[in-house]
Amino acid sequence: MGRKRTKSGKIRLAEVAELAGVSPITASRFFRNPEALSVAKRTRVESAAKELGYVPNLAARALASQRTEVIGVLIPSLTNNVFSDVLRGIYDASEGSRYSIQLSNTRYSILQEEKLLRLFLAQKPAGLIVTGIDQTAESRAMLQAADCPIVQIMEIGPDPVDMMIGFSHYDAARAAIAHLFEQGHRKVGFVGARMDPRVQRRLDGYISAMKDAGSFDQRLVVTTATPTSVTLGGALFTDLLAREPDMDAVFCANDDLALGVLFECRRREIAVPGQLAIVGFNDLEFMASAVPTLTSVRTNRYEMGKTAATMLINAIEGRRPEQPVLDLGFKVIERQSSSARRSDSRPAVSGAAAANKMIALPSSHD
Amino acid sequence: MGRKRTKSGKIRLAEVAELAGVSPITASRFFRNPEALSVAKRTRVESAAKELGYVPNLAARALASQRTEVIGVLIPSLTNNVFSDVLRGIYDASEGSRYSIQLSNTRYSILQEEKLLRLFLAQKPAGLIVTGIDQTAESRAMLQAADCPIVQIMEIGPDPVDMMIGFSHYDAARAAIAHLFEQGHRKVGFVGARMDPRVQRRLDGYISAMKDAGSFDQRLVVTTATPTSVTLGGALFTDLLAREPDMDAVFCANDDLALGVLFECRRREIAVPGQLAIVGFNDLEFMASAVPTLTSVRTNRYEMGKTAATMLINAIEGRRPEQPVLDLGFKVIERQSSSARRSDSRPAVSGAAAANKMIALPSSHD
DNA sequence: GTCGTTGCTGGTAGCGCTGTCAACGTTCCT
DNA sequence: AGGAACGTTGACAGCGCTACCAGCAACGAC
Numbered sequence: 001m002g003r004k005r006t007k008s009g010k011i012r013l014a015e016v017a018e019l020a021g022v023s024p025i026t027a028s029r030f031f032r033n034p035e036a037l038s039v040a041k042r043t044r045v046e047s048a049a050k051e052l053g054y055v056p057n058l059a060a061r062a063l064a065s066q067r068t069e070v071i072g073v074l075i076p077s078l079t080n081n082v083f084s085d086v087l088r089g090i091y092d093a094s095e096g097s098r099y100s101i102q103l104s105n106t107r108y109s110i111l112q113e114e115k116l117l118r119l120f121l122a123q124k125p126a127g128l129i130v131t132g133i134d135q136t137a138e139s140r141a142m143l144q145a146a147d148c149p150i151v152q153i154m155e156i157g158p159d160p161v162d163m164m165i166g167f168s169h170y171d172a173a174r175a176a177i178a179h180l181f182e183q184g185h186r187k188v189g190f191v192g193a194r195m196d197p198r199v200q201r202r203l204d205g206y207i208s209a210m211k212d213a214g215s216f217d218q219r220l221v222v223t224t225a226t227p228t229s230v231t232l233g234g235a236l237f238t239d240l241l242a243r244e245p246d247m248d249a250v251f252c253a254n255d256d257l258a259l260g261v262l263f264e265c266r267r268r269e270i271a272v273p274g275q276l277a278i279v280g281f282n283d284l285e286f287m288a289s290a291v292p293t294l295t296s297v298r299t300n301r302y303e304m305g306k307t308a309a310t311m312l313i314n315a316i317e318g319r320r321p322e323q324p325v326l327d328l329g330f331k332v333i334e335r336q337s338s339s340a341r342r343s344d345s346r347p348a349v350s351g352a353a354a355a356n357k358m359i360a361l362p363s364s365h366d
Numbered sequence: 367m368g369r370k371r372t373k374s375g376k377i378r379l380a381e382v383a384e385l386a387g388v389s390p391i392t393a394s395r396f397f398r399n400p401e402a403l404s405v406a407k408r409t410r411v412e413s414a415a416k417e418l419g420y421v422p423n424l425a426a427r428a429l430a431s432q433r434t435e436v437i438g439v440l441i442p443s444l445t446n447n448v449f450s451d452v453l454r455g456i457y458d459a460s461e462g463s464r465y466s467i468q469l470s471n472t473r474y475s476i477l478q479e480e481k482l483l484r485l486f487l488a489q490k491p492a493g494l495i496v497t498g499i500d501q502t503a504e505s506r507a508m509l510q511a512a513d514c515p516i517v518q519i520m521e522i523g524p525d526p527v528d529m530m531i532g533f534s535h536y537d538a539a540r541a542a543i544a545h546l547f548e549q550g551h552r553k554v555g556f557v558g559a560r561m562d563p564r565v566q567r568r569l570d571g572y573i574s575a576m577k578d579a580g581s582f583d584q585r586l587v588v589t590t591a592t593p594t595s596v597t598l599g600g601a602l603f604t605d606l607l608a609r610e611p612d613m614d615a616v617f618c619a620n621d622d623l624a625l626g627v628l629f630e631c632r633r634r635e636i637a638v639p640g641q642l643a644i645v646g647f648n649d650l651e652f653m654a655s656a657v658p659t660l661t662s663v664r665t666n667r668y669e670m671g672k673t674a675a676t677m678l679i680n681a682i683e684g685r686r687p688e689q690p691v692l693d694l695g696f697k698v699i700e701r702q703s704s705s706a707r708r709s710d711s712r713p714a715v716s717g718a719a720a721a722n723k724m725i726a727l728p729s730s731h732d
Numbered sequence: 733g734t735c736g737t738t739g740c741t742g743g744t745a746g747c748g749c750t751g752t753c754a755a756c757g758t759t760c761c762t
Numbered sequence: 763a764g765g766a767a768c769g770t771t772g773a774c775a776g777c778g779c780t781a782c783c784a785g786c787a788a789c790g791a792c
Contacts, residue, residue: 059428060778230652286596426748
């Protein structure tokens with residue numbers, strides 16, 4: 001015997017079709033491809049839907065059409081400021097589209113990523129955004145086999161699965177070191193935490209630049225697998241300083257570490273940039289406002305997320321980009337903390353006049 | 367005539383049932399309520415599913431059962447650190463459960479919230495997490511009428527829709543001001559940005575505490591609707607200082623503003639806490655590491671998210687909490703920036719010994 | 733005048749799963 | 763021993779929507 005479900009007060013497509021005096025399939029088409037209807041029926045269905053307050057049942061649609069309108073997003077962290085900017089871009093781009101975002105957190109584990117990927121793919125997403133280029137072989141095979149567009153974000157590299165948008169962390173680190181050398185700094189330390197693949201590539205860039213200058217020394221590098229924090233920046237810098245007291249600059253793998261180094265310098269009464277230059281990475285908002293203002297490498301995180309989602313949605317709807325790999329670049333934002341080496345040991349700037357100038361500096365926010 | 371769809375390579379429940387030698391409905395029950403099966407059939411279905419690599423089709427399940435396994439989450443911002451902690455808690459709690467998180471960003475607009483709520487409710491979510499207690503009348507009516515559990519997070523107040531978890535921003539602000547008074551500060555300014563309802567209630571708490579002490583003066587309050595930032599903290603403090611140069615403490619509505627005030631003080635060579643005490647709000651990680659270390663009001667954001675999601679899932683599955691309203695409280699973390707008023711104008715601490723002690727301080731991270 | 737061609741519309745038959753109820757076998761109670 | 767109570771299983775009929783084709787009218791080309 002059949003069910004005696006309460007027919008769930010909701011109005012269905014059939015009701016809309018009846019009120020509009022068309023067949024259900026015509027009404028269905030109205031919601032998916034209005035241009036296919038004659039103008040007369042289009043307006044009839046439209047007003048009928050509005051009158052009844054019709055909302056399509058997505059589960060039924062997904063079941064019947066064998067696809068969903070879900071964009072899966074795999075990111076390694078929810079805490080990291082960097083990803084919240086990217087996410088904001090993704091959500092902004094998806095807003096107003098028919099697609100909804102399904103977010104999952106890999107916690108920097110490519111095994112977890114593989115597991116989540118399997119889960120996502122089983123639900124036939126409309127598209128997928130994944131972080132980075134270091135998937136497991138199994139993940140990569142699944143991505144290749146997936147019949148939906150895919151965007152890899154955060155960095156660019158050879159051999160994209162489908163589309164790719166990011167920048168070269170290696171080149172960005174090299175540019176930061178080049179800037180320090182231009183300013184006369186020679187003995188540049190590296191401080192890194194978490195050491196995910198992108199931080200690793202920043203380290204590789206640092207190493208190559210230092211080697212080019214004939215200044216590389218393994219003892220100048222301090223890293224840890226521990227998640228990053230301001231406090232950790234101070235601690236790592238303390239280690240580095242114990243090893244290499246005559247260092248004249250530090251390149252930090254991110255801005256939180258840089259802030260930690262700055263505070264530690266203040267505690268130790270090390271003048272920045274007089275005795276030590278500091279360069280961070282990402283150009284978070286506070287970098288422009290610190291005392292001294294902190295040099296950093298600006299990355300276009302919000303744009304990355306927004307562009308990735310826009311490209312993905314376009315690809316889902318059949319408009320593939322001319323250029324599937326997009327390098328959004330970076331920019332070394334030169335501030336006080338890395339200004340030219342000098343012999344005196346007093347902070348370069350203090351007082352309100354300079355402060356006001358700093359406040360006017362552009363930041364990565366939009 | 368029927369369709370000639372490619373039967374989509376996927377294996378279905380029916381195949382699993384056939385291999386296991388049971389009816390489809392029995393196999394179905396295995397995935398929803400394994401205890402209802404005899405042990406023999408349970409293991410047969412289990413191994414059949416594993417052998418075939420069966421993954422349930424959620425769209426079909428949602429359509430047939432008239433409900434989804436989606437938890438809707440409405441938060442006002444993706445940028446704000448505070449919400450990323452809450453979100454992390456929510457995602458952590460949902461992991462391993464059958465429920466998936468559907469996130470939407472209201473951008474601090476209750477009208478946008480109402481719109482999103484309508485959208486969510488149409489899809490019959492399993493549960494809903496909404497931020498705050500200041501919904502529109504229409505939103506509130508929809509929430510009351512929704513036939514799913516609902517948790518309001520971030521603050522507690524009278525008249526919960528269903529469940530509620532948070533703390534009193536009003537009391538927290540009062541406690542911060544009380545702490546400043548205990549330390550001998552009297553002329554306490556207030557710096558606030560964004561001025562969402564929770565910040566507004568912090569301001570209300572500040573005002574009431576100042577009035578209790580007979581020290582309230584409207585000129586001590588500087589606020590703006592602009593989104594918060596470190597830079598903005600410095601700018602607002604500059605305004606405040608121009609009005610009230612003899613202020614001896616500042617209570618900042620959040621930690622970013624507090625950091626901005628600290629940097630501005632450094633620029634102006636105002637000693638903290640010698641000439642000015644600073645108290646922030648939220649106790650972000652960097653507060654323990656700044657120089658001087660910054661006093662703040664610790665709030666349990668991660669726990670809030672995690673507990674909210676856990677309570678919600680329990681309620682969805684019929685285990686309603688004994689206590690539907692949960693106050694997670696707060697704690698004033700007293701640090702150097704608000705230590706007792708003194709006449710000299712040098713920072714209270716400098717040097718590595720003190721720094722190490724600071725690093726060991728507990729923080730809100732887990 | 734006939735034959736495509738194009739544009740629009742509708743009928744049919746599911747998509748893969750689960751709610752409801754009935755039916756069965758077993759155990760326990762009186 | 764009879765019956766109630768319980769635990770376990772299966773049949774059936776959809777959930778609300780869309781893919782696939784067929785059909786029809788209008789139009790132009792030959």
